[in-house]
Amino acid sequence: MYLNILVYGRLEKPVLEDLKSRHHVKFFKDNSENTPEFRDFLSIADGIIGLSLQVNSELLDQAPNLKIVSNVSVGYNNLDVKALSERNVMATNTPGILTDTVADMAMGLILSTARRMPELDQYVKSGQWLDNLTEEHYGVDVHHKKLGIIGMGRIGQAIAKRAHFGFDMEILYHNRTRKEDAEKEYDAAYLALDELLQEADFICLITPLTKETEGMIGKREFQLMKKSAIFINVSRGKTIVETELIEALKAGEILAAGLDVFEKEPLELDNELLTLKNVVTLPHIGSSTYETELQMSKLAAVNLEAGLNGEKPPNLINAEVWN
Numbered sequence: 001m002y003l004n005i006l007v008y009g010r011l012e013k014p015v016l017e018d019l020k021s022r023h024h025v026k027f028f029k030d031n032s033e034n035t036p037e038f039r040d041f042l043s044i045a046d047g048i049i050g051l052s053l054q055v056n057s058e059l060l061d062q063a064p065n066l067k068i069v070s071n072v073s074v075g076y077n078n079l080d081v082k083a084l085s086e087r088n089v090m091a092t093n094t095p096g097i098l099t100d101t102v103a104d105m106a107m108g109l110i111l112s113t114a115r116r117m118p119e120l121d122q123y124v125k126s127g128q129w130l131d132n133l134t135e136e137h138y139g140v141d142v143h144h145k146k147l148g149i150i151g152m153g154r155i156g157q158a159i160a161k162r163a164h165f166g167f168d169m170e171i172l173y174h175n176r177t178r179k180e181d182a183e184k185e186y187d188a189a190y191l192a193l194d195e196l197l198q199e200a201d202f203i204c205l206i207t208p209l210t211k212e213t214e215g216m217i218g219k220r221e222f223q224l225m226k227k228s229a230i231f232i233n234v235s236r237g238k239t240i241v242e243t244e245l246i247e248a249l250k251a252g253e254i255l256a257a258g259l260d261v262f263e264k265e266p267l268e269l270d271n272e273l274l275t276l277k278n279v280v281t282l283p284h285i286g287s288s289t290y291e292t293e294l295q296m297s298k299l300a301a302v303n304l305e306a307g308l309n310g311e312k313p314p315n316l317i318n319a320e321v322w323n
């Protein structure tokens with residue numbers, strides 16, 4: 001079947017070319033959804049595939065032929081799942097395939113924040129390394145510290161595995177439900193959120209963004225953390241209150257933060273986070289490796305084609321549309 005496929009934001013080239021060989025495909029860049037070209041194509045689209053398109057009732061009402069929206073991401077906070085289901089449109093994501101890659105990056109962010117690697121890289125490159133280092137350049141140890149993981153799902157557990165076996169860290173976690181397998185495997189202790197915030201040396205947030213998790217870490221939570229705590233956010237920017245993180249960092253309520261995600265992405269140049277030496281910022285690179293991005297695009301295409309062919313996609317989010 002030759003169908004109209006709207007590609008938004010990102011899809012790896014080989015997958016895009018393959019889709020083009022079988023369908024009428026149009027690629028739209030980020031933030032192009034208000035252009036007449038996007039609206040015209042949306043009105044005939046059978047399927048959407050890509051990253052970060054905000055899919056809500058308003059958009060869906062302009063897409064009468066739409067059968068499926070296939071996200072090239074595990075997170076699907078960009079999708080109004082209720083609005084999709086009400087219109088019998090399938091929604092899919094790409095879980096699992098990126099878990100290890102994101103966990104590797106989270107460990108990198110923990111290490112580079114604790115050991116101040118980006119700051120000291122600049123120190124070398126700017127010609128300031130003229131003598132032996134003194135304590136003003138020291139970082140803090142990661143090994144044998146307490147890592148508090150909030151969101152002990154696929155990625156949370158892959159981080160726990162690395163931290164426990166690779167860095168001898170003590171694993172504390174908070175999750176909606178207890179994860180007994182992870183408790184056994186990584187000797188992980190379940191704690192209530194406030195307890196974890198008070199106990200952990202490193203706090204890594206890796207929940208999905210939902211109504212419950214939006215703004216879950218703010219002023220009160222930063223004040224509960226140790227003054228020596230390092231806060232890591234790999235989930236979504238809106239799971240924390242960014243202005244309150246900035247205040248906590250400036251007031252010395254916590255030691256440092258490593259951030260892969262932000263309330264508004266790309267991060268704006270006047271964001272105060274960029275002025276703080278004790279913050280490591282990354283441009284949302286959790287899954288950004290050649291291997292993993294290609295696999296994610298391939299899986300998203302498999303989901304898309306299944307939905308378009310009237311088969312159940314392997315990663316259907318809104319199972320209710322199938323029954």
Ligand SMILES: NC(=O)c1ccc[n+]([C@@H]2O[C@H](COP(=O)([O-])OP(=O)(O)OC[C@H]3O[C@@H](n4cnc5c(N)ncnc54)[C@H](O)[C@@H]3O)[C@@H](O)[C@H]2O)c1
Pocket residue numbers: 074075076095096098102150151152153154155156174175176177206207208209210212213234235236260261284285286287
């Ligand atoms: N930075 C990146 O590039 C990047 C990459 C991949 C995923 N992510 C984010 O990570 C999220 C998690 O991915 P995953 O594959 O591990 O998902 P998952 O569904 O396997 O795990 C999420 C965990 O969070 C828990 N959770 C949900 N709501 C909670 C709450 N209110 N309090 C405590 N725990 C709660 C769930 O019970 C689950 O165990 C994604 O939804 C996405 O937003 C970011």
Ligand SMILES: O=C(O)[C@H](O)CO
Pocket residue numbers: 051072073074075076098286287
């Ligand atoms: O949710 C995900 O898969 C990542 O954040 C990709 O953007």
